[in-house]
Amino acid sequence: MTEQKRLALLIDSDNVSAKYAPFILSEAAKFGELTYKRIYGDWEKGSNGWHYPALNNSIMPVQQTAYITGKNATDFSMIIDAMDILYTGNVEGFVLVTSDSDFTRLAIRLREAGKFVVGIGEVKTPLPFTSSCHKFIYLNQVFEQAMTYDEKTLRKAVLDYVAENDDGRLDLLKIQAFLTSKYGSINYDTIGFNRFSNFIDSFPELRRNNTFVTLKNSPKKPIKQNENLPTDREITEVIVGYLKRKDGGHEDISKVEQYVTATLGKIDYSRFGSKRFAKFIDKQSALFRKSTAVYLAENAPKPVKKPEPKQEQKSEQKIEQKQEQKPEIKQEQKPDIKPALAEARLPDESEITDIIVTYLKTVKSGSENLSAVERQVESSFGKVDYTRFGAKTFAKFLDKQSAVCRTNTSVALSESVADSKQEEKQIAKPEKKTEKKGDKKDTSEKADLNTVKREIQIQTVSHGNSISLPVLGKILRKKYGDNYLKDIGAITLKQLVTAVAGIDIDGNYIRIEDAFLTRTEEIEQFVRDFVAKSGKPSIKSLSTQIKKKFEGFDFTDYGYSRFSDFINAIDGVRADGYYVVQSK
Numbered sequence: 001m002t003e004q005k006r007l008a009l010l011i012d013s014d015n016v017s018a019k020y021a022p023f024i025l026s027e028a029a030k031f032g033e034l035t036y037k038r039i040y041g042d043w044e045k046g047s048n049g050w051h052y053p054a055l056n057n058s059i060m061p062v063q064q065t066a067y068i069t070g071k072n073a074t075d076f077s078m079i080i081d082a083m084d085i086l087y088t089g090n091v092e093g094f095v096l097v098t099s100d101s102d103f104t105r106l107a108i109r110l111r112e113a114g115k116f117v118v119g120i121g122e123v124k125t126p127l128p129f130t131s132s133c134h135k136f137i138y139l140n141q142v143f144e145q146a147m148t149y150d151e152k153t154l155r156k157a158v159l160d161y162v163a164e165n166d167d168g169r170l171d172l173l174k175i176q177a178f179l180t181s182k183y184g185s186i187n188y189d190t191i192g193f194n195r196f197s198n199f200i201d202s203f204p205e206l207r208r209n210n211t212f213v214t215l216k217n218s219p220k221k222p223i224k225q226n227e228n229l230p231t232d233r234e235i236t237e238v239i240v241g242y243l244k245r246k247d248g249g250h251e252d253i254s255k256v257e258q259y260v261t262a263t264l265g266k267i268d269y270s271r272f273g274s275k276r277f278a279k280f281i282d283k284q285s286a287l288f289r290k291s292t293a294v295y296l297a298e299n300a301p302k303p304v305k306k307p308e309p310k311q312e313q314k315s316e317q318k319i320e321q322k323q324e325q326k327p328e329i330k331q332e333q334k335p336d337i338k339p340a341l342a343e344a345r346l347p348d349e350s351e352i353t354d355i356i357v358t359y360l361k362t363v364k365s366g367s368e369n370l371s372a373v374e375r376q377v378e379s380s381f382g383k384v385d386y387t388r389f390g391a392k393t394f395a396k397f398l399d400k401q402s403a404v405c406r407t408n409t410s411v412a413l414s415e416s417v418a419d420s421k422q423e424e425k426q427i428a429k430p431e432k433k434t435e436k437k438g439d440k441k442d443t444s445e446k447a448d449l450n451t452v453k454r455e456i457q458i459q460t461v462s463h464g465n466s467i468s469l470p471v472l473g474k475i476l477r478k479k480y481g482d483n484y485l486k487d488i489g490a491i492t493l494k495q496l497v498t499a500v501a502g503i504d505i506d507g508n509y510i511r512i513e514d515a516f517l518t519r520t521e522e523i524e525q526f527v528r529d530f531v532a533k534s535g536k537p538s539i540k541s542l543s544t545q546i547k548k549k550f551e552g553f554d555f556t557d558y559g560y561s562r563f564s565d566f567i568n569a570i571d572g573v574r575a576d577g578y579y580v581v582q583s584k
Contacts, residue, residue, distance in 0.1 A: 005032030005092040005116060008085050011050075011059070012098035013041035014074050016121065018049035019183050020139050024120055025057055027137055028095045031118055035091055038062050040078045049180030075102050082106055086113055093117065096133070099125040107132035149183045151191040157182065159205060162215060172197060172211045230264045232272045236284045238263050240296065243287075249299035253278060256294050290506075347381045347508070349389050351470040355380050357403050358477065360413050362486050367412035370395060379492045380469055381508060447480035449488045453500045454559025455479065457512060460503070465511045469493055472510070501557035520558075523550055527580075528572045536579050539564060 009028050016024075028034060037059045039050055044065065054061050064077040078098075085091060086109075093116030096103055107129060110117050119125070119133035130136040161178050162170060176196050179186060193199040200208055207216045230238075242259050243249050257277045260267065274280040281289045288300035295301065359376045360366055374394045377384060384394075391397040398406045405414045459475055460467050473493050476484055490496040497503055502516025523546060530545060531537060543563055547553050555566035564575035574583040 006035040006090065007032040007093045007095055007116075007118075008036035008082070008091045009034045009038070009059075009095045010036070010078055010082060010097065011039040012074060012078055012096075012100060012103075013039050013050045015099045016097050016139070018053050018180055021050070021053035021057065023139065024097055027120060028097075028118070031095065031116070031135075032093060034095075036085060038081065040064055040074045040081075042074065049177055052174070052177050075100065079103070079106050082110065086110060086115065091115070095120065097121065098129075101126035101129045104129045104132050149186070154179065154183070154186070154191070154199075155203070158200070158203070162206065162213060166215050168214050169212045170214060172200065172208070172213055175200070175213060229271070230267065232280070232284070235260060235264065235267065235280075236286055239281075239284075239294070240286055243294065243296050243299075249296040250293050253281070253289065253292050253294050256281075346388070347384070347470055352377055352381065352384065352397075353401050353403055354470075354474070356398075356401075356411070357413065358473075358482055360404065360411065361482055367410050370398075370406065370409045370411055373398075373411045376492065379494055380473070447484040447487045450556065450559045450561050452476065452480065452484065452488055452496070452559075456497060456500050456503070456510075457559065460510060460512050465517075466509055467511075468509050469497070470508070472497075501554075519550065523553065524570045526550075527567065527570055531573050531580050531582055536576075536581055538579055539567070539575060540578075542567070542580050 007028065009025075011024070025034075037057070038061075039054050039059050040062045041050065042065055043051075043061055043063050050061075053059070062077060062081070064074050082094060082096075085094075094110050095118045096107060097120045099121035104126075107117050107119065111132070111134070117133045119130060119136040120139060121130075121136070122139050125136070125138075157179060158175060161175060165174070188194070188196055188199050191199070193202065197208070200206060200213060205216055207214055238260055239256055242256065243251060260277075269275065269277055269280045272280055272283070274283060278289060281287050281294055286297050288295045288297050290301060355377055356373055359373065360368060377394075386392065386394055386397045389397055389400070391400060395406060398404055398411060403414055404411055406412075455476065456472065459472055463471075476493070480487070485491070485493065485496065488496070490499075494505070497505060497510055502512050502520075504511050504513050526546065526549060527542065530542060534541075555563050558566055558569070560566040560569070567573060567575045567580055572583060573580055
C-alpha cells in the first residue's frame with residue numbers, strides 16, 4: 001500500500017465562492033492527505049460567506065489587509081506562504097483553489113521544484129493557469145448542477161437550520177452565511193424579495209426580533225422529574241458562604257448574582273415569588289440589602305444617628321437661628337430619635353402639601369392629573385400612608401387641603417393660591433416701578449446647578465451629616481426661590497440629590513459618604529502641605545499634582561466651575577492670579 005501524498009490546500013477566497021466548500025475538500029482529499037488547509041482574504045471587510053465553512057472544516061483563515069486600493073494583497077500573501085511551505089519540504093504537492101491567472105507563475109515554480117500541482121477553479125479560469133497544473137478541476141461543470149435552488153429548497157434549508165440551531169438568539173447573518181456556503185450568492189429578487197430579512201419575515205414559522213431569529217411557538221424543554229433545581233434555602237446558603245469569605249461580609253449585588261449563576265446555573269427567581277434577584281435577597285432573613293450592596297444580616301450597617309450640630313459653623317447658625325426660637329419644631333428633636341423608627345421618617349401633612357403646591361406652581365395651567373401629582377409626592381417621600389391623616393386615599397387627602405382643589409381626576413391650586421400666584425406675576429412685570437407697603441421683596445439668589453449642588457453638600461454637613469429631603473427642600477426654596485428646580489433643569493429634589501457627588505440616600509434622609517469626606521480632607525491637607533513646601537506653586541502645577549495623587553479628582557464634584565474657586569474654599573490657602581499662596 002502506497003503512502004498518501006502530503007498536500008497543502010491554499011484557497012483564494014476573493015475568487016472562489018463559499019458554496020463550493022464541501023466539494024473542494026472532497027476533491028482535494030482524493031489526491032492525498034491535506035496537511036495544510038488555509039484560506040486567504042481580508043476578513044475585516046467580510047468573509048464572502050467563507051467564515052462558517054472555514055470554521056466547520058478546520059480551514060485556517062489568513063488575514064491579509066488591502067493596504068493599497070486596486071492591489072490584490074490576498075494573492076501576494078498566498079504566494080508567499082506557498083513558497084515558505086515549499087522550502088520547508090513538508091509536502092509533496094499543492095492544491096491551489098483560485099480562478100485567477102496571477103497564480104500561473106506560482107504553479108510553474110512549484111512544478112519545477114518537483115511538486116504535484118492540482119488546480120481547482122471555475123470555467124472562467126484562464127488557460128495559462130489551468131495548463132500549468134498537473135490536473136485542473138472545473139467547479140461549475142461538476143458541482144453547480146447538484147446545487148441549484150428554488151424558493152422551496154431555500155425555505156426547507158432555512159427551517160432545518162433554524163430548528164437545529166435555535167437558541168432564542170440565532171443571528172440573521174448566520175442563517176445568510178449558511179445559505180451562501182451551501183448555494184453561493186443568492187439573488188433574492190428572483191423569488192420576490194428585495195432583501196434577505198424580508199425573505200425571513202415571510203416565514204409563518206419564524207419570528208424575527210431585529211437581527212435575531214427563532215421558531216414561533218417553539219416547545220419549551222420539559223423539566224425532567226429527576227432534575228434537581230436549587231431551593232431558596234440552597235441559594236441562600238451559597239450566598240451566605242460567599243459573603244463570609246468577603247471582608248466586612250458584604251459585596252456588590254451584581255457580583256453576588258454572577259457567583260450564584262456560576263455555582264448553580266441560571267435560576268428563575270419567579271419560582272420563589274420574586275421577579276428579580278434583588279427581590280429574592282429582600283425575602284431572605286439571613287441577608288440584608290442596601291441599595292446595590294448585599295450584607296450578611298449580622299453585618300448589616302446600623303442607621304447613622306444624627307450627631308449634635310456644631311455650633312461654630314456659621315452657615316448652620318444662620319439656618320437654625322429661627323428654628324431655635326421655636327422649640328416645638330421637630331428638626332431640633334431629631335438627633336434624639338432613632339432613625340430606625342418608622343415615625344422619624346414619616347412626612348407630616350404640611351410637608352406633603354408644600355410639595356404639591358410647589359409642583360403645581362411649576363405647571364403653566366396650575367392644574368395637573370391626579371396620578372401625576374401623586375407620583376410627584378412619592379418621588380419625594382416614597383409610599384405614603386394617608387390613613388394617618390384620616391384619609392383612605394390620596395384623593396381624599398387632597399379634599400381636606402385648603403391650598404388645592406380636586407375635580408374628578410385633576411388637581412389645581414385653590415383660588416387663594418392661584419390669586420397670589422397671579423399677583424406675584426404682576427409684581428414681577430418690569431413696568432410696575434412702584435411697590436406697595438407690606439409687599440415682600442424677592443431676596444432669593446439666582447440658582448445654577450453647581451451652586452445648588454454645593455449648597456446641598458454644605459447643608460448636609462452643617463446638619464450633622466444627616467438631613468431629610470423635606471427640610472433640605474424648604475431651605476433651598478427659601479434661598480433660591482420656589483422654581484429653583486425648574487431653573488436648573490431638575491424634575492424632583494430626589495433626582496437633583498442623586499446627581500451630587502458623594503451623597504448617599506437612605507429612605508427620606510441624605511448624608512455624605514464617609515469615603516467622600518475622608519478623601520476631601522486628604523485633598524485639602526495635600527493642598528496645604530504642597531503650598532507650604534513649594535512656596536508659591538502655579539495653579540496649573542497644583543492641579544496636575546492633585547490629579548496625579550488622587551485619581552478621578554474633579555473640582556466640579558464640589559460645585560465649583562473653576563479650579564481656583566475650589567482652592568479659595570480651602571482654609572489656609574488662596575489663589576493669587578496664576579499662583580497659589582498661603583493665606584493668614
